[in-house]
Amino acid sequence: MIEKVEKIAALINSRSTGWFRLKPDLVNILGTENCEKLIDDFESQLGSFPSKNLPHYSLVFYLALVILHPHNDLAKLSSDIKDKESYRMMQAGLRIFLTSKSDKLKYDVELTAEQFPNKYEYINFFSGHIPDYEMDMRGFLLLFELIYYEDKQRFLNVMNQDHQNMIFLCVLLNGRVILSSNELISFLNSEDLLKANGAFFCIMEGFSNLARKISNHPTEENEEELHQKIIKIHELLEKVSEERKIHFIVNYILAEQSYPSFFADELKSSRLNTVVAELESKNLNNLYKLKDMFKVMKILPETEIERVFALHFIKWVKDDSNPYLWENFKHDIKYAISLLSDKTKKDIMQQLKVFGETLNVSSFDYQVRQSLFRKEEAKSIIIKECLGY
Template sequence: MLEKIKQISQLFNDQEKLRWYGLEPELNKILGTRTLEELISDLEESLETFPRKKLPHYCLVFFLAIFILNDYKQSDNIIADIKSKKCYKNLINGLKIFLVSKSADLRYEIAESNYDDYKNKYEYVESFSSYVYTFEIKNSAFLNILNFIYLVEPKDFYNIIVHDKQNILFLCFFTRGRQMFKYEDLIQLLLIDDEVKSNSVFFHLMLEWRSLVRKYYSENVPAKRDDLSKEIERINLVFSKVPIERRTHFIINFLFVKNNKINEYPICFVEDLQNIDINILIFEIKKLDLSNLFVLIKIFEVMKLLSSQELEKVFTQYFLKWIDTNSNHYVWEQNKKEIYKILHLITPKAKKNISSELTLLKNKLFISSFDRQVRYTIFYKDEIKGKIIAELLAIKDIN
């Protein structure tokens, strides 16, 4: 068995990119026609002949091979006995080594993720979910092993998957819904410091609710409303066991996904926002990319739920900063209706402050005919800025 695993390991290493199912003919030649139970029995009996330091690696290679050739869903006949076997324990260790990218022989090689570009990690997770299938294909054998481990012992699965340094396998599980996890098992995962992981778990928690919302609007039948109510209760049961600060983090991320046209959210989100310390709320909002007007307008959803001078100050600060430094005609046209809604909501004092600041900005613009001739770049930017300011000052609601 040792020589066979060395051959498989070499076969994997020789691939520029692991195309798992393209390896089936070669793996069949190496492993022959023996059953899954017979192969695992052979491995278990051979472990004493393996170099001790190589045991985790070789067991991982072996299970990769058998789950390229076999569907993990058809492994019921080995699940009951494998947990006590040494090869299973070494597989667990091998996966942990692999996921933290410390293995010199079998590395987690995949394209760099761009989640650092997202201040709102839930938004990144939502974006990832739209192309997760491509990553599932590239990593199918690893996903099959992890699915198998979940069937053997869910605790082992959770203890392994949290070590996924690059987060790709973690995201594959929690965004696609390939495995619907028990809600009570998600509580500890929601507390993980890694925001990509914790937000992908939150995404998973919201999967069924999002599906029911879509069905309710498309079919509009009373039964769907009942299902929605039950799902909200299940979400609330999980959320009630998570600290309010972490709940606020998830809720704000959920509400501030830019370009999200669906404005529905569970009632428990509303209750939390209305009861949270305003400083915690502002802290989470300021962590987002408020310089982006598509993000900033999402503050309207929070303003509808609670009246707060602190919220008005945040909006005023970042909106005026956007006008002064990032004015863009296209972005303005896309978002001005939402801005008008916000201006209608805020207090007269806040409106007066915005009007005064806009007047000051207007008086500083370089938009004369002389400016056009001698500093056209500045003139062009200020001309766009001036048109936006003029539109705003013309609104009766702001004066």
């Protein structure tokens, strides 16, 4: 059996196509696709494996098993293996794999989450690419489903072991395993913000989809369903700290077009410095992100919030002034400026005017240093549009 499992490991590591295409080779190696017989044979030979490698061998064996077993009937398989020693060893092997300590089955992925200060926005982005990731990790995803059917709490515990989060997010978002609201709570409170925002995304997905549906086709039935979802969202957010609640709400408001009305009430009743700190953690130097600040400014017309917008807009004009971004988003930015108090608005305009006077945009500049002229002309045009020239 050791040789068979080692062949399976080599087959898995060298695969270049989908997991299910391995099935004929797995049958050739194991001699049958009868999972009940395979489990009995493997269990009977556990004593022949080196004890320190048993978690790894068990993991490889169960990867083969979930490929051979009809993947829409994993609940049946879970009842057959729940008391098996090899099943316990497989979970130990899976934990080793998830923490990247295995030198025989590598789990080394590169997500782009660090490029997204708003982790909810990243989860939304990731959800559109799940099929690509699933193709590479299908066997492991099926193992998670197997554990879910056998013991949901054990499943949640193993999910928490995934520090790279790719498998975690695939299992959470691919729709094959639907976690209840209570099961998602532990992830909402996670110190890992990808896990927390993944759970929050699941909680908000029903609201987001229904809100879009109502905007196109409002009905009393849909309105009532939306109302019930909002009540449930409110109940769940009461189970996290104020800081985490504001984190979720700010992320959602900046990323989505509509939001539950109580989100605004929560921002109004929260500590202002908590909201400011959350906003400042986002990449607001990017005009694509900064343009959405108006949604928060409408809810909280506070000087501290205005200063966050003013600081980052001035910095964008000085450091970037991408004319294409400006053309796309200038109406949103001008609307945000219109929401400012007279004092903040006057301060922004004064800073823009002073900076505009330092720019090299004279006819002399055009004649002798055209590259600098063109760069600073873009800044000058933006400033003039803001000043109303």
